[in-house]
Amino acid sequence: MSDTSRDKVTEAGVAVIGGGMVGSALAYGLAKRGANVVLLDEGDIAYRAARGNFGLVWTQSKGDGMPAYAAWSLASAAAWPDFAEAMASAAGRSIGYEQRGGLVFCVGDAERDQRAAQLRRLHNQRDDAAPVATMLDRKALHDLMPRTPLGPQVVAASYAPGDGHVNPLYLLRGLHAAIRRHGGRHAPGAAVTQIVPTGGGFTLTRADGAMLRADRIVIAAGVATTRLAAMVDIAAPVRPQRGQIMVTERLAPLLPLPASALRQSAEGSVMIGVSVEEVGLDTGTTVKELARMAARALTVLPVLAEARMTRAWGALRPMTPDGFPAYAQSSTYPGAFVATCHSGVTLAAIHAEALAPAILAGRLPDGFEPFHPRRFDVRTAA
Numbered sequence: 001m002s003d004t005s006r007d008k009v010t011e012a013g014v015a016v017i018g019g020g021m022v023g024s025a026l027a028y029g030l031a032k033r034g035a036n037v038v039l040l041d042e043g044d045i046a047y048r049a050a051r052g053n054f055g056l057v058w059t060q061s062k063g064d065g066m067p068a069y070a071a072w073s074l075a076s077a078a079a080w081p082d083f084a085e086a087m088a089s090a091a092g093r094s095i096g097y098e099q100r101g102g103l104v105f106c107v108g109d110a111e112r113d114q115r116a117a118q119l120r121r122l123h124n125q126r127d128d129a130a131p132v133a134t135m136l137d138r139k140a141l142h143d144l145m146p147r148t149p150l151g152p153q154v155v156a157a158s159y160a161p162g163d164g165h166v167n168p169l170y171l172l173r174g175l176h177a178a179i180r181r182h183g184g185r186h187a188p189g190a191a192v193t194q195i196v197p198t199g200g201g202f203t204l205t206r207a208d209g210a211m212l213r214a215d216r217i218v219i220a221a222g223v224a225t226t227r228l229a230a231m232v233d234i235a236a237p238v239r240p241q242r243g244q245i246m247v248t249e250r251l252a253p254l255l256p257l258p259a260s261a262l263r264q265s266a267e268g269s270v271m272i273g274v275s276v277e278e279v280g281l282d283t284g285t286t287v288k289e290l291a292r293m294a295a296r297a298l299t300v301l302p303v304l305a306e307a308r309m310t311r312a313w314g315a316l317r318p319m320t321p322d323g324f325p326a327y328a329q330s331s332t333y334p335g336a337f338v339a340t341c342h343s344g345v346t347l348a349a350i351h352a353e354a355l356a357p358a359i360l361a362g363r364l365p366d367g368f369e370p371f372h373p374r375r376f377d378v379r380t381a382a
């Protein structure tokens with residue numbers, strides 16, 4: 001069932017605020033388990049990373065400095081194959097998901113040494129023995145992808161067999177269809193402007209004046225999370241961080257495995273990314289960044305010089321101060337939860353399969369403690 005702003009949505013078991021990558025995965029996980037869910041989404045005028053991201057389902061490099069996040073990412077990658085099947089079934093088509101491994105290319109010896117050191121650090125902070133990623137030298141890379149014409153400066157790459165990629169737009173379509181399939185309601189064009197805790201539940205006011213009462217709420221509004229979370233007394237600092245991406249025309253198969261900042265989609269276009277910029281709420285593109293990204297891509301795959309670029313865009317990552325996810329329940333107003341992260345594609349499976357059940361149970365288990373945003377509270381840290 002789909003709502004419009006004129007529909008009267010007056011009651012829900014759980015209202016999820018934000019229909020991007022995090023909110024949609026949670027609403028799906030909640031609806032699948034029988035909750036009476038409504039997903040309220042501001043819609044087209046909002047800043048939506050869900051529609052502008054790179055589509056990697058990625059574990060290598062995740063959690064440098066927070067072992068719980070590394071483990072969380074690995075658990076999500078492990079849950080992805082079943083999750084992808086459910087999404088493809090709901091979307092009624094392939095969502096372009098592949099999990100055959102992923103690469104981080106190293107241009108020059110210094111990059112190779114830095115990357116190897118980072119992998120060692122990541123490995124040392126985990127208890128289990130198996131490394132998430134290993135280093136491949138140029139010859140091993142050639143053996144892995146004999147037909148990929150890598151540039152001469154590519155000396156190595158890190159390789160994680162559990163990494164993969166997906167078409168994020170088809171993923172979102174699958175999530176929204178799956179929510180409806182499980183009896184949940186999706187309300188696009190429903191910006192929430194006010195949250196008032198009332199009688200053990202919450203009354204939400206939408207920009208169009210409609211009101212909704214919910215027993216529980218989940219705030220997953222991307223870069224708008226901080227303002228809404230404050231209404232239920234959760235301090236969840238999130239800032240926008242821009243990433244630019246450009247896309248080529250469709251090309252013959254060239255790059256069989258996705259790489260950090262370079263992947264070929266199932267349709268053949270090559271996506272080139274991504275910038276990391278602190279520019280506030282600005283989704284524009286700049287010649288400077290696009291030129292830098294193109295130059296890097298040409299160093300890795302010189303043959304791209306012959307490809308035509310068709311599109312470029314900027315999108316905003318919701319970024320916490322340390323870059324790791326933040327999940328919490330309000331201690332002042334139990335029943336109000338917040339969820340935010342900058343790897344919402346990777347974590348979609350675990351959000352649906354582990355975070356949603358915890359929200360439904362009304363308690364985030366002890367394993368979620370490292371993700372609590374109180375770690376940003378200077379009074380706590382002092």
Ligand SMILES: Cc1cc2nc3c(=O)[nH]c(=O)nc-3n(C[C@H](O)[C@H](O)[C@H](O)COP(=O)(O)OP(=O)(O)OC[C@H]3O[C@@H](n4cnc5c(N)ncnc54)[C@H](O)[C@@H]3O)c2cc1C
Pocket residue numbers: 017018019020021022023024040041042043044046047048049050051052053054055056057058190191192193220221222223224228241242243244245274314315316317318339340341342343344345346347
């Ligand atoms: C350039 C770029 C590349 C990326 N690449 C990857 C990648 O390869 N892999 C990966 O895992 N992640 C990637 N990400 C990150 C990923 O896209 C985000 O982690 C994810 O989209 C965050 O999900 P979210 O739901 O928190 O926010 P969003 O997806 O931004 O969604 C927020 C939603 O909240 C809604 N909203 C806002 N305010 C309100 C309100 N008041 N009421 C109702 N609704 C509201 C908006 O309409 C929006 O739909 C990338 C991001 C960017 C920008």
